[in-house]
Amino acid sequence: MAIVENEETTLELESGEEKSAGKPLGALTRPQGGNGWKDWLFTVDHKKIGIMYGAAGLLFFVIGGVYALFVRLQLSRPGNSILSAETYNQVFTMHGVVMVFLAAIPLGAAFANYLIPLQIGARDVAFPRLNAFSFWVFLGGGLFLLSSMFIGGWWENAPDGGWFAYSPNTGVLFSPSKGIDFFAIGLQITGIASLVGAINLIVTVLNMRSPGMTLMKMPVLTWMLFITQLLLLFAMPVISVALFLLTFDRLFDANFFNVAEGADPLLWQHLFWIFGHPEVYVLILPSFGVISEIIPTFSRKPIFGYPFMVFSGIAIGFMGWGVWAHHMFASGVGPVAVAAFSVSTMFIAVPTGVKILNWLATMWGGRIRFTTPMLYATSVVAMFTIGGLSGVTHSLAAADTQQTDTYYIVAHFHYVIFGGIILGFFGGFYFWWPKIFGYFLSEKIGKSSFWVMVIGFNLTFGPMHILGLQGMSRRIQTYSEGQGFDLWNMVSTLGAFMIAIATAMFVANTIISRRAFKAGKTPAAGPDPWDARSLEWMTASPVPEHNFDEVIQVERQDEFWHRKWGRNEEGQVVRLATAEEVAHDGSNTNVHLPAPSYWPLVAAAGLPIVGYGLIYNLWLCVLGGLLILGGLYGWVFEPVDDPNADSHDHHDDQTEGTELVEGDEVLDQEVTSE
């Protein structure tokens, strides 16, 4: 719990000694916040890190989308030759890898980083520097993966084994380019980021909630993100093991997947999917959380069946571990295993169904405002249902032998991932944008882009159901005339471009709205623009660096809402106070905050270098290793605070130790100034 923080107390003594000895060594002083780009590079502020996760995730989403457009262009007509088979295999692999690992996971991490501390009324995450480290590791791993496009020639060395990378097709014998090496090492690196982030956020949720906020008073979003982090904590090590085996096979001639030496290729499949299926829930649960915040707010009702929402999320988290072999119904794992996983897969539909019905029940009888976030949230309920239903159709393993590895599956998981996750995240962007940046995104552009996106999405992936059932196989670079796939592929390609347009509209919206706000044409958001319910709305927008001016004593679920609204003797809801009255204005500058640090970035920068070293020249590993080591040393030995901590608005160090030890009291009252 407080181990690391105790460490800081001891370190603080050391830095005290240094201080008494004179000036601290140059590199060992901590950077000071508040000046431009450096502020972002060395930040340990969970909000800045959250924003960077979001920006990086969106950037990767756009890149992955461009890959998708090329895939769709290639498949728009039979016998097309826009991409050669060689390039196509790399492009669709990169599409999957980028979308899953570099877009969906970090976008979830963006919400988690930004919102968890705010929703539980904390000052920051438990380990702020570790948080920065996990972001930079993720970014480094992502860029490392993307660099495979350029290194050694344009589209020569990108991974070409599909995002699932089934052995033995990923062995050196069958995939002699460096692509799979980039895949294995790149994902290893981003895996470290997820793992570190998960540990950090789990500790944060467990230890740093506001006084009075019991677990069952946490907002549903925090709950879902918490479950997500637990899933990551247990799933990431599995893929790490698998990737290590693969890396050793490829780089050091190990024989884990060498069939000629007696290996069983299904080992990879089991390892991959034991990670891969919980991973699906890692992706979807944050989105479930997001819309569980949006729907009550815009229905003017509390979430329906809060405990059921929470426990169905937990149930999904548990059951998610018992269904992995449903990806392998055709692999030959034997009829008994297939039957068992078939049944477990059917039953995982139950908690998901509970969630859907609870969202509908929340909306039922409400006063629904269809703002852009609400449109997105509602569309998740509708679209995810489609993905869920097609999921049930392939839980029947016998039927799945017809469906698996066809476009029917592609349709299914895009309804889940795009319809369930991406639409939810866009809703989340519109919902929290005013909180994060202090201005609204234009509703006009938002609504029109919503419709373009939802229609485009259905045009893209709806026809894939038909294509799949008509026998169009996945991952094929081309098909022939006369196979009956022409029409729907063309429709699907057109739809994909509509999604692209909608995404462009969103990006344009962020720019246009920002300009309009700067020009004074649109109002400032204020702390609580939507009449929302959870604690993040109880502080100024954009959120001040120290989050809350004082510790919030939580008594009820939806504490903020209850401070605004009460009931009169007749039981009617009446206003107790306006949001402005209740919310903190961010004026308390007397808060001690963790100082920025160089070292997370330095340590993180070493990892991709080790990666390149493993692939091209082991000497580079030495360099990377030194960077990591140096980063860790700097991390350990840097002083607790930046040099000016005493003289400006920071809180006296003495109380820090005690303050942080007891997680629940982090935001201990009024902070003493000197």
Added chain:
Amino acid sequence: MNLSKLGQNSRIKQNLARRLSKDTDMQSSPRRYLKWTFLCVITALFFLTGCASNAPLDSLDPAGRKSEGISDLINPIFIIAGIVFVFIQGAVLFIGWKYRVRAPKENEETFDGGYTDEEFPEQIHGHFAAEIGWTIGPTILMAAIALFSVGFLLNLDDVDPAPEGAEYPEVEVLVVGQQWWWEYHYYLDGVEDASQPDFVTANDIVIPVGQDIKLYITSRDVIHSFWIPRLNGKKDAVPGRISPWVIQSNEVGRFAGQCTEFCGLSHAYMRMYAVALTQEDFSSWVDNQKNIREPLPENDPNYEGEQLFITNCSRCHVINGVTERDVGGVVTADNMEMYGNIEEYRNHADGTLSQGKYAGEANLTAGAAPNLTHFATRSSYAGSFFELYPEAQEISDQGDYINLTTNNFARGTLESWLRNSPEVKPNAQPEQARGMPNLNLSENQIDLLVDYLISLD
């Protein structure tokens, strides 16, 4: 008590307010409905016509016992899913429509989103019985589905006895996937020597109609998946493993298939056909396939072509009786011994790992190319990506398949395949020695080879 009354009150008020406020957009809404209905109908028609189009791989158009069983299993589920779909989508639309409050126009850009009032709906936090209901309800539904699906599932690769009068009542075929084509080893019953197949063919798997054919599916290199959608679901071909599977067709005809597990560069081009023939046609087809060739005499018009074949092609391709092959130091002429014992496949069909013939012969793939002994009797070549007899695409019940060679064959396509195969089908030549290389043949050589190949009936 009090609460619910209040809820009603506020709802009445709400309705009133809505009715009042709606007066203004009364005119536009019916037209709007009409537009939407129109759009929906058009979309539905669009989808339906799409389904009707002719698709040879259509899994919804079963023609075999297994595929029909799957179809019968899944069709009710599609209907149930359809009902749930309509219910949920309907609920979303209904709730969204009924309980929406519109923002006054002037509020839209102030982002207030519509709550100018302080009116609240009834604050319901949940309903225990409802929650339990929609937890238990779907659970029961799922349990029912599970019950009647698992039984079928456990019998998915069961083999029914052959129909009366079948000349070969127990046909077993070893299906070997490799980059990027399929090989079939036929073990017909009555074979005294189970140590080797009766014959080996490629791309087209020929079966007698109405009879369950037991398949043992494996791979020589990476994972492939064997799928004839109209006859049965798919089964992966995993190197080192033997997976049992069954195909059966209720009608005579040719059924398209496609490798469905991503298997590298030419995955999209790895196809196959299953051809179902009448029992008599199947017998005569078998009789022909069993024939082993003899080297042609020097005065034969195709002698030169055969010599060209031996020099250029026999490193990888086999013509039984003509080419010789060095397998593990043993040079065999009839080339059947190399293919292995059926017992071995039977023994490993339970999922145990096999260290047999096809466990990771990956680096030998250059030595394994389609057996071409009866090349001209097949309807397709090069992983069934090219049709040898385009005119004969529709193989109906007149015994077309055994008389394929009387059709005009697609000479041009075959020539271009021999001229530069990597150009017409992506393959990993020459770096990885998989797929057919460009042999740099002269036009004259190509002509001679084509003549020779098409004589291999």
